[in-house]
Amino acid sequence: MKLPEHFLVLSILFLIILGCGKSTKNNPPGFKEDSAEAYFQQALNAKEPSKMLVHFKEGLRLGTITNDTIEYYLLDGIIYSFNKLKEYDSSMAYSEKMIRQARINQKTYFEALGYYRKAVIHQYLNNYKEQFRNAFKSRNLYLSIGDSLRAGKRSLEMANAQSSMSDYTGSQENATLALSLLQKTKDSSYIGSALNQIGIANRERGFYQDAIANYESGLKYSTSTEDSLSFLNNMALAYRDNGDFSKAIDYLKLINSKNEYADKESHARFIDNLAYTEWLRDSTANVLVPLKSSLEMRLKNNDLKGLTSSYNHLSDYYSNKDRVQAKEYAVMSLEAARKNDSKISELNALENLLGIVEPRESEKYIRRYLHLNDSLKTAELKAKNFFAKIKLDEEQKQKEIDDLQAESFKQQLESEELKNQTIILSLGGLLILVSSGFGFYYLKQRHEKEKIQEIHLTETRISKKIHDELANDVYNVMSGMQEIASNDIMNKLDHIYNRTRNISRENSSIPLGENYLPHLISTISSSLSENIRLILRGEESIN
Template sequence: MLDILDNKIYYHNRLKEYDSSLHFADRLIKTAQIQNDSAFIATGYYRKAFIFQYLNQNEKQFENTYAAREIYLKIGDTASAGRRTAEMANAQSQLTDYTGAQQTATEALEYLSENDSVYLSSMYNTIATTYRNQEFYQDAAKEWRNALKYASRSRDSLSNLNNIALALQDDKKFKEAIKIFEKILENSNLTDRKSRARFMDNLAYTKWLQDSSAVVEDELLYAKEIRRKENDRNGLLASYNHLSDYFRNKDTNLSRIYADSLLITAINTGSKTAQLNAIQKLIQLSPANKTKDLSDRYIQLNDGIRSENIRAKNFFAKIRYDEEQKQKEIDTLETQTALQRIEAMELQNQIIILSLVGLLILVSGGFGFYYLRQKHTREKIREAHLTETRISKKIHDELANDVYNVMSGLQSIVPNNMIDKLEHIYDRTRNISRENSSIPTGTNYLPHLLSTLSATVPDDTRLILRGENSINWNQLVPEKKIILYRVLQEIMINMKKHSNASLVAVIFSEEKSLLNINYSDNGTGTSLQNLKTGNGILNMENRILSIKGKLNFETEQEKGLKILIQIPS
């Protein structure tokens, strides 16, 4: 029966009858649950995820893939779990949650074997794309070389080589990038016109970046014409972008025409990132009387993209959170079972003691020995339980601020009673003296910090970040990174709770041997006397002083808050 249902799903997928496919996928899951067949339950969720991928519903794809992955892990099928984890990463990448995609892809590599070459190549490609978006171009090129090792098709190998060259181009290593593009174009297997236009366009553009006097107009126009004839709209985005740049200092009107074409094509393809790029070009190329409308349009579009990214991150976080809550409920039931066993033992001991009272005179010595031994057993059990409780408190203690961030991010998408429970957990854990939670202090430090700052900001508050990429974070020792992270986290949480600010700015800068962080908001503010009475401020000052830094506050009632943090770099 289960095999028949699975075959029906496959049949309707081939006919693109996805409503029918979903119906039989749900039947497969329900039937497998009745038969207690975990493997087919996981298969059912995987089939649903595959259908939602066809339908470009990436959130539902992630949700069902996650459910399948968890079941495969429970039954010990790590190979299938690795493939499903890889598909989760791809879904996150499609929704521009690049940081989450990178973390999930890295997790997938732990499960995948050398036989899963297609998935391995895909995961290295996902990680490389994330690094490139974060401007870690050398790391991106390295991961694309790893993807190249596992590429199983010629077109995938050429695509990875192209991406390596683009990362080198971003890193201004134009000579190396040009060599790769020329090598690709010399490949005898390159017969696809769209691919040839792609590589030709990238080669010409890179030559121009290396030497602005290089004459590459014919190559750029030829590649654009091929893409137009092939109806390659994504390729046209790149061509219009490159042509607008190429003519900027040669023919302003022509450059603006190509920027307009870029904007129209970006709108037709639904690429909001390309739309931002086009509007930015038009702002630079248009008369002053048109820049205001363009600027307003840019800000509106940029804020929309930011909101979508935050929603996507919160959605993925919610799915993981819900699954973790289910596991906690299971753990709670197991704890209750253990307590019931203890109570049963105590009751049994009491019965034994009462039974022995009548024989106390005859067996007092034996009874005393037995009682002490039973008491010792009970004390060991209680001590083990107390130890588990202390460990649990320690874990909650470390997660206090993260729980608050999750709670804030989920306010609009989970029931109020769940928010109340989270608030209760937060209040309890925040009142306990806690140690710092684990924070990445390597190359992922800055993305992790920025993600935390962005996630803390309410939906109706605008966050401005400046100068973060100008800081040499590698020179900052891990201890200082951790303290800075915790202090900024405390500031942002206090802002969200008390300030009612609509605008928050965090500016990073370096001068001499000092790292400066200027925080400001337009919130309600307070008096310095009230500010100094809080334990949070005292904790922040103690943290900063521990690394010989300075923390200065400037605030007045209804005039916002300014904070200067100075740390020796």
């Protein structure tokens, strides 16, 4: 059983990263016994989907989905196994689980992978609208993390879904976007697929030369002979549709000479295309054998799409030879188209049948043809509108997210601005408060200083008055009484005189000039009590 490329690459990378521990007996080398990693490798070795599923689930049972990468790989393995078993409801449930847990844990890569897995499931179910929707979400997530390769692949899958619903214009747009993304990664196989899808869109809209140019460009990126044959076949059909039957036949002959490289369905298709193209160039050409040979191969392979084509071609072949046979093949083509649930093939079969049956039989086919034609046009229009709506809805959703982010950023700026204003106002208030305190303190100190100065001036004035008036009066009294007063009285008067003189000196200003030293010595001497003697020496040498 062949693992899909995406799952296989993830598995190999995972094992390279984690396979560096000790070997354990009866367990894959590099992993601990009963570890999630060991079960993951056991699942890969099992190969059968049912056995793989058991190991993947057992590995997942050991832990919960957190930020551990191994658990996402186990989830992906479970989804893959359920898809191989065609149990799509189960694989869908696990895809949803992967998306949900990856979103919670902000694992964008695995969220995108989950949406891709859902797209694949819807492709299996031929639900092309949901295939497109999930591939679109996956692409946007891959773009958000700069993964151009996977974003390009998802764009290509979107183009395929649109092509399946006949929205060829939209298909070309997304295939072109896929091409621009894939060219950055130099992934040859997917670049070729994108060019092939653009070619299909151009051919379906009648731009045959453009389609041929696209196929030729895609052929340069072919990575296998099988792919090259497919490109050459598409080129041949474009030449045939454009009326260049000879060139188409040359290509188809070349392709049929390499049929050993083609799978069974492609082998039958190449034979049928060559025979039918030769008949279109020459309606007398004997191509019945290869047409029937292709039909037998398709019956054996139960290729309903191929059978529809073979029956149509045989009906055309018999149209001018045997109308009964032509009608029988046209009816079988219609039945095969209905079994394959292909409304486009059914419409083509009805158109072919209406050209063969008698007018009296044509009424029931005409009604079905008109109904089907109208429903296909309506479905095509709805598909175009649906794809456009998904794109518009997602763009609107992204715009709302951007607007919310912008509003949040604006509110954050306003909050920061308000915070800054609050800080500035607080600092301003604090500055005013400090300044006011400092001013109050300064004024208070100034007032105290002025008050002290005023007291000093008052004391100086009083001391001067005492010195100039009271001391002089005392001195005059002493002079007048010196002859008549007793020594005791004279001593008392002398004491009073000295006290008044000292009061004057204590409150007088200090001279700072030449008289500084004598005044200082006099002041010190006068401040001493009577029973203390002060002896000074060397004061005259002080500078």
